Amino acid sequence: MNENLVRARDNFIEGIGHLSTTVGLSRVTGQLYATLFFSNSPLCLDDIVERLKISKGSASVNIRTLERWGLVRKVWVKGSRKDFYEAEVNFEKIINGELAVQVRRKLGRTLDTLTETENLIKEIPEDLNQEDKKTVEFYQKRLRKMKEIYKLAEGFLESILS
Amino acid sequence: MNENLVRARDNFIEGIGHLSTTVGLSRVTGQLYATLFFSNSPLCLDDIVERLKISKGSASVNIRTLERWGLVRKVWVKGSRKDFYEAEVNFEKIINGELAVQVRRKLGRTLDTLTETENLIKEIPEDLNQEDKKTVEFYQKRLRKMKEIYKLAEGFLESILS
Numbered sequence: 001m002n003e004n005l006v007r008a009r010d011n012f013i014e015g016i017g018h019l020s021t022t023v024g025l026s027r028v029t030g031q032l033y034a035t036l037f038f039s040n041s042p043l044c045l046d047d048i049v050e051r052l053k054i055s056k057g058s059a060s061v062n063i064r065t066l067e068r069w070g071l072v073r074k075v076w077v078k079g080s081r082k083d084f085y086e087a088e089v090n091f092e093k094i095i096n097g098e099l100a101v102q103v104r105r106k107l108g109r110t111l112d113t114l115t116e117t118e119n120l121i122k123e124i125p126e127d128l129n130q131e132d133k134k135t136v137e138f139y140q141k142r143l144r145k146m147k148e149i150y151k152l153a154e155g156f157l158e159s160i161l162s
Numbered sequence: 163m164n165e166n167l168v169r170a171r172d173n174f175i176e177g178i179g180h181l182s183t184t185v186g187l188s189r190v191t192g193q194l195y196a197t198l199f200f201s202n203s204p205l206c207l208d209d210i211v212e213r214l215k216i217s218k219g220s221a222s223v224n225i226r227t228l229e230r231w232g233l234v235r236k237v238w239v240k241g242s243r244k245d246f247y248e249a250e251v252n253f254e255k256i257i258n259g260e261l262a263v264q265v266r267r268k269l270g271r272t273l274d275t276l277t278e279t280e281n282l283i284k285e286i287p288e289d290l291n292q293e294d295k296k297t298v299e300f301y302q303k304r305l306r307k308m309k310e311i312y313k314l315a316e317g318f319l320e321s322i323l324s
Contacts, residue, residue, distance in 0.1 A: 002297075089304075106184045138202040156322050
C-alpha cells in the first residue's frame with residue numbers, strides 16, 4: 001500500500017484512540033475499532049496485532065470489549081478457520097443495541113448502590129452520639145442529591161437512546 | 163465514627179468508583195470524588211490518602227484531574243497551610259463549566275484528526291495502482307461516515323450542555 005495512505009490511516013487510528021479515552025474506553029480499544037472501521041475487508045486477530053503492534057492477548061481482550069458493546073461483529077470468511085471481525089458502522093444501531101443495554105446496566109448498578117447505602121444507614125441503631133447523628137443527616141442529604149443527579153443523567157441518556 | 167456509617171460511606175465510594183469507569187474517568191478518580199462528595203467538611207490530600215489507601219502521588223494526580231473537570235475545588239481552611247478540597251455538587255454548574263470545555267475540546271480534536279486525515283489523502287499523488295485507488299475511495303467514504311457520526315454526537319452533546 002502507498003505510504004501516504006498508510007500515514008492517513010495511522011493518523012485516523014491515533015485520533016480515534018485519543019477520543020475513545022473520553023467515553024470510557026481505553027486507547028487501544030479505540031485504536032482497534034478505528035483499525036476495523038478503516039479496513040475495507042474483515043481482519044483477523046493476527047492482522048490487528050501486526051497493524052497496531054500490540055500483543056495477541058491485548059488484541060483479544062479489546063475485541064471482546066468491542067463485541068460486548070456492539071461496536072464490532074465476528075464475520076465468517078470463506079476458506080479460513082480463523083475468526084474475522086468487522087466494525088459496526090451504523091451509529092443508530094450501535095446506540096440502540098448493546099451500548100444501550102450496557103449503559104442502562106451501569107446506571108442500574110449505580111441506583112442499586114444508592115439504595116444499598118440508604119439501607120445501611122437505615123439499619124444504624126438510634127443510640128448514636130451527636131456527631132454521628134449529624135453525619136447520618138448529612139449522608140441522607142447527599143444521597144438525595146446523588147439521586148437527583150442520577151435522575152438527570154438517566155433522563156439525558158434515555159432521550160439519546162430512544 | 164460508628165462502624166455502620168463507615169460501611170455506608172465505603173459502599174457509596176465503591177459504587178461511584180465503579181460508575182466512573184463508564185464516563186472515561188478511572189476508578190480511583192470516581193472514588194476520590196465520592197469521598198469528597200460524602201464528606202461534610204473539606205479534606206486535604208493526607209485525609210484522602212488515609213481513607214482510600216492510595217499513594218499521595220495518586221491522590222494528587224486524581225485531584226488535579228477532578229479540578230480540571232470542575233468536579234472539585236480547592237478551598238481555604240483557616241489556620242492550615244495545607245490545600246483542602248471539596249466536591250462540586252451542583253450538577254448543572256458541572257456540565258456547563260469545565261466539563262463542557264473539556265468535552266468540546268476533545269470533540270474539536272477529533273474533528274481536527276478527521277480533517278488532517280482528509281488532507282493527507284488529498285495530497286496523495288494521482289499515479290496510484292488500482293488497488294490503492296480503491297483504498298482512497300474507501301477511506302473517503304469512511305471519513306464521510308465518521309463525520310456524520312461526529313455531527314450526531316456533537317448535536318446530542320450540545321443539547322445536553324446548553
